[in-house]
Amino acid sequence: MDVIEVQRIPEEHVDSHLRRVREDAWNVAHCPFLGRWKFLRLYDSRDPCYQQVVFRLSVSGSRDVFLDLGCCVGQVLRQLRVAGVQGPRLIGTDVQPRFVDIGYDLFRDRDHLGASFVIGDMVDPDDNRLDELRGKVTIIYAGSFFHLFNWTQQLFIGKRLVSFLKPSTRNALIYGRHVGTTRPGEPSASMASPYLHDENSFQRLWDEIGQLTKTKWKVEMEIIGELTGPSHRVEKGSRPMNFTVYQIS
Numbered sequence: 001m002d003v004i005e006v007q008r009i010p011e012e013h014v015d016s017h018l019r020r021v022r023e024d025a026w027n028v029a030h031c032p033f034l035g036r037w038k039f040l041r042l043y044d045s046r047d048p049c050y051q052q053v054v055f056r057l058s059v060s061g062s063r064d065v066f067l068d069l070g071c072c073v074g075q076v077l078r079q080l081r082v083a084g085v086q087g088p089r090l091i092g093t094d095v096q097p098r099f100v101d102i103g104y105d106l107f108r109d110r111d112h113l114g115a116s117f118v119i120g121d122m123v124d125p126d127d128n129r130l131d132e133l134r135g136k137v138t139i140i141y142a143g144s145f146f147h148l149f150n151w152t153q154q155l156f157i158g159k160r161l162v163s164f165l166k167p168s169t170r171n172a173l174i175y176g177r178h179v180g181t182t183r184p185g186e187p188s189a190s191m192a193s194p195y196l197h198d199e200n201s202f203q204r205l206w207d208e209i210g211q212l213t214k215t216k217w218k219v220e221m222e223i224i225g226e227l228t229g230p231s232h233r234v235e236k237g238s239r240p241m242n243f244t245v246y247q248i249s
Helices: 011-028 048-058 075-082 097-107 128-133 151-164 199-213
Strands: 066-069 090-094 116-119 139-143 173-181 217-223 238-247
Touching: 011 097, 048 075, 048 139, 048 173, 066 075, 075 090, 075 097, 090 097, 090 128, 097 116, 116 128, 151 199, 199 217, 199 238
Parallel strands: 066 090, 066 139, 090 116, 139 173
Antiparallel strands: 173 238, 217 238
């Protein structure tokens, strides 16, 4: 995976620019995504799901609109923009407003990105700032997101995502990557720790979301390697996984 090209910065200043921006982001939130520089990595352009997303967003007459859930500095939105997707079709949301400004600083594109951003907390039912997204989108990217929450929170997130879909949408697509597991436990409303999924448990989650929202979904998930990092922090059976959730009705 290549590093996203930083625009309008002399080559000799790129390294110091990246380090400064990363420090700014790290001061907002101490998370591995920032600590390991993953905010500079592109989605694999050869991935069939990514290619489908670019096509749907770019084809003439498209009604599709894309939401990056937990967008951080917005690198996913920038990749789609470079791929030819028009800015008004791109929306990012995050709980941290500073990440939006840091993204503009990183990519130097405040005057021409054209995307919009909505700040809000996906797991706070009283945060009505996210109401702005209701009925607006058809494609949702959730990278390194679901694995942060327990089963009950994920259920609430899923219901909220369905409310963000445009009325009469029957082909919504939700995709991304997260830490999954080959050993999922039984879901419990009292679980304080994040719930990690295999394909079957993630399908069960989306079956419940579907029952609550009168929609139906098909989950596909694949292991994409091994987790890196200190072994004492990696649970047995944990694996990085790509997932795709297709709306089927």
